[in-house]
Amino acid sequence: QKEVEQDPGPLSVPEGAIVSLNCTYSNSAFQYFMWYRQYSRKGPELLMYTYSSGNKEDGRFTAQVDKSSKYISLFIRDSQPSDSATYLCAMSFTSASKIIFGSGTRLSIRP
């Protein structure tokens, strides 16, 4: 069983839709959770960084962590074609430890 599971997609939604991206994980010791966005032929860039359970909002993006279910989500509101990218979830045990990445979900927003 992989430590971090992520549906690879592809996920295609119309512009303006709410997008929900998810990851599950197996190790309850993970405390720090991240979402990275990766455009084609570019390196990943950090979108959201949260600690422990709860929600964090930044503009159109909301990250949600449910440690009891070992489940994290990223919601994108009012999705735009420029949001089309691969989204990678990631997590670590401490703020200074190795990050474990999911395999990424490819998202396409149709104009």
Added chain:
Amino acid sequence: SAVISQKPSRDICQRGTSLTIQCQVDSQVTMMFWYRQQPGQSLTLIATANQGSEATYESGFVIDKFPISRPNLTFSTLTVSNMSPEDSSIYLCSVAPHSGDTGELFFGEGSRLTVL
């Protein structure tokens, strides 16, 4: 933030040869990492390269195959030695500019290697 330049951006290599990838950062950083990204798979950490010490390799990666240099706080190289088609992948350099916090990583654009 940090801006990272990687060279080469892509290359096609022959089996049995070696290739060195360069990573230049626009600011001094202590923690630098090398990742591999294979199609449809997650980013896999190859090694951590901190200036002034030997690189620390993850399970499944060895120094003879992936020697790393870290001569100063803004530069590192990763060599992929004696390449085989299984080494075809994207190799990414990343840094954690906020000392001690590995959650916020900045990545280069990657070096896409194809081994024939």
